[in-house]
Amino acid sequence: xxxxxxxxxxxxxxxxxxxxxxxxxxxxxxxxxxxxxxxxxxxxxxxxxxxxxxxxxxxxxxxxxxxxxxxxxxxxxxxxxxxxxxxxxxxxxxxxxxxxxxxxxxxxxxxxxxxxxxxxxxxxxxxxxxxxxxxxxxxxxxxxxxxxxxxxxxxxxxxxxxxxxxxxxxxxxxxxxxxxxxxxxxxxxxxxxxxxxxxxxxxxxxxxxxxxxxxxxxxxxxxxxxxxxxxxxxxxxxxxxxxxxxxxxxxxxxxxxxxxxxxxxxxxxxxxxxxxxxxxxxxxxxxxxxxxxxxxxxxxxxxxxxxxxxxxxxxxxxxxxxxxxxxxxxxxxxxxxxxxxxxxxxxxxxxxxxxxxxxxxxxxxxxxxxxxxxxxxxxxxxxxxxxxxxxxxxxxxxxxxxxxxxxxxxxxxxxxxxxxxxxxxxxxxxxxxxxxxxxxxxxxxxxxxxxxxxxxxxxxxxxxxxxxxxxxxxxxxxxxxxxxxxxxxxxxxx
Ligand code: ADP
Ligand code: MG
Numbered sequence: 001x002x003x004x005x006x007x008x009x010x011x012x013x014x015x016x017x018x019x020x021x022x023x024x025x026x027x028x029x030x031x032x033x034x035x036x037x038x039x040x041x042x043x044x045x046x047x048x049x050x051x052x053x054x055x056x057x058x059x060x061x062x063x064x065x066x067x068x069x070x071x072x073x074x075x076x077x078x079x080x081x082x083x084x085x086x087x088x089x090x091x092x093x094x095x096x097x098x099x100x101x102x103x104x105x106x107x108x109x110x111x112x113x114x115x116x117x118x119x120x121x122x123x124x125x126x127x128x129x130x131x132x133x134x135x136x137x138x139x140x141x142x143x144x145x146x147x148x149x150x151x152x153x154x155x156x157x158x159x160x161x162x163x164x165x166x167x168x169x170x171x172x173x174x175x176x177x178x179x180x181x182x183x184x185x186x187x188x189x190x191x192x193x194x195x196x197x198x199x200x201x202x203x204x205x206x207x208x209x210x211x212x213x214x215x216x217x218x219x220x221x222x223x224x225x226x227x228x229x230x231x232x233x234x235x236x237x238x239x240x241x242x243x244x245x246x247x248x249x250x251x252x253x254x255x256x257x258x259x260x261x262x263x264x265x266x267x268x269x270x271x272x273x274x275x276x277x278x279x280x281x282x283x284x285x286x287x288x289x290x291x292x293x294x295x296x297x298x299x300x301x302x303x304x305x306x307x308x309x310x311x312x313x314x315x316x317x318x319x320x321x322x323x324x325x326x327x328x329x330x331x332x333x334x335x336x337x338x339x340x341x342x343x344x345x346x347x348x349x350x351x352x353x354x355x356x357x358x359x360x361x362x363x364x365x366x367x368x369x370x371x372x373x374x375x376x377x378x379x380x381x382x383x384x385x386x387x388x389x390x391x392x393x394x395x396x397x398x399x400x401x402x403x404x405x406x407x408x409x410x411x412x413x414x415x416x417x418x419x420x421x422x423x424x425x426x427x428x429x430x431x432x433x434x435x436x437x438x439x440x441x442x443x444x445x446x447x448x449x450x451x452x453x454x455x456x457x458x459x460x461x462x463x464x465x466x467x468x469x470x471x472x473x474x475x476x477x478x479x480x481x482x483x484x485x486x487x488x489x490x491x492x493x494x
Pocket of ligand 1: 194
């Protein structure tokens with residue numbers, strides 16, 4: 001039997017029936033299922049490095065490997081549009097990555113849309129389990145969730161699992177001081193730094209620690225995005241008092257990524273009031289942010305001064321020794337042995353952030369487990385070779401490309417889009433262009449302003465906030481933006 005099923009969707013009963021039908025152990029079946037998932041994960045990891053981030057997200061996020069056998073692989077895609085695009089543009093890259101990762105010589109890749117893939121999987125299972133006529137293979141699949149506890153905390157994000165080095169020691173020390181004397185020594189604690197450096201980990205570690213000391217503690221951990229969405233929901237259902245009570249009763253208030261408050265008027269006001277209430281009652285607050293308080297644009301200065309009123313601590317990129325120590329610790333967690341040379345090698349080539357470091361390690365593990373080989377410096381070098389080559393390429397799509405796609409879509413001339421015309425039929429597409437440039441590329445607000453007819457960065461921020469807000473309620477706009485994106489990526493230069 002080939003490994004063809006998505007284990008997320010398989011029930012334990014079916015697993016047993018499959019094992020029975022195939023005269024093998026449940027474990028063996030499960031391993032086969034796992035392998036194919038791991039294999040595709042590793043393949044995607046490799047592809048992700050050779051394709052721009054927006055393209056990867058658009059075209060590969062919802063794909064799955066259904067089947068891999070002697071020279072052929074079958075991939076499940078969400079719709080025929082994606083199928084055609086992948087066939088047309090990414091077939092060779094997919095084949096190459098699949099071959100690299102699996103070691104299987106692949107001659108042909110075929111695609112199936114999710115719906116037809118589902119049916120054919122069912123067919124095959126029906127054939128294989130002749131005695132299991134009632135097998136309910138496709139029970140409601142649990143949505144892909146992160147492993148979190150009832151408070152929304154990831155059990156792995158503890159102080160014990162946090163490796164301390166020069167880059168994060170001040171933030172770690174501040175967090176330790178906070179848990180030693182919550183609500184008193186430093187309130188709030190404001191942790192900031194680039195993505196993937198351990199802010200969320202440290203924030204949640206505070207939660208775990210204090211909960212362990214007092215399991216009855218009323219703790220609220222929330223991403224700022226969820227806080228804002230929650231606020232809007234309660235507002236719509238006229239239950240704002242309930243909302244206020246919910247948040248103002250917290251003993252410990254942990255808010256992740258507070259930069260998301262930018263441009264969220266009503267939510268900011270409520271956040272500010274919650275802050276004051278909790279502060280007055282010495283309830284500890286910890287916030288994370290991708291920048292220091294002063295650099296958060298358009299948030300009222302009174303909130304910024306609140307953010308700064310306790311202690312602020314920055315986390316920067318880890319140095320080589322810390323990267324190596326983190327890798328050693330993750331290997332221990334995952335019960336995967338790597339010798340020192342290998343650890344040093346990985347730590348030396350992945351320098352940007354801890355999330356990427358973990359990603360590289362996961363890829364190493366997936367490939368070695370899939371091929372069932374023992375890791376050595378040379379096998380690791382070969383697994384990570386694309387990472388070295390591609391870190392320098394970092395291709396992105398040119399602003400002009402986006403602007404042209406928007407202009408064409410709305411039947412405007414590029415000059416109109418860049419010009420001064422304030423009529424709605426031009427002004428709205430212009431704002432959409434600015435929004436898309438910010439959302440889908442790594443260009444800064446000032447740079448985008450410059451590209452869109454020499455505008456001020458505040459105009460770009462305004463456009464970004466306006467369109468983001470509008471998208472929450474306007475389905476038509478969402479569809480239009482999706483269509484524009486498809487145009488952008490369809491004609492993207494390789
Ligand atoms: P951020 O919130 O800054 O974007 P995260 O807290 O999500 O970053 O960290 C990304 C990943 O890296 C997580 O899996 C986290 O456990 C891990 N990580 C980051 N810093 C450390 C560290 N010092 N020790 C151990 N793991 C770390
Ligand atoms: Mg985070």
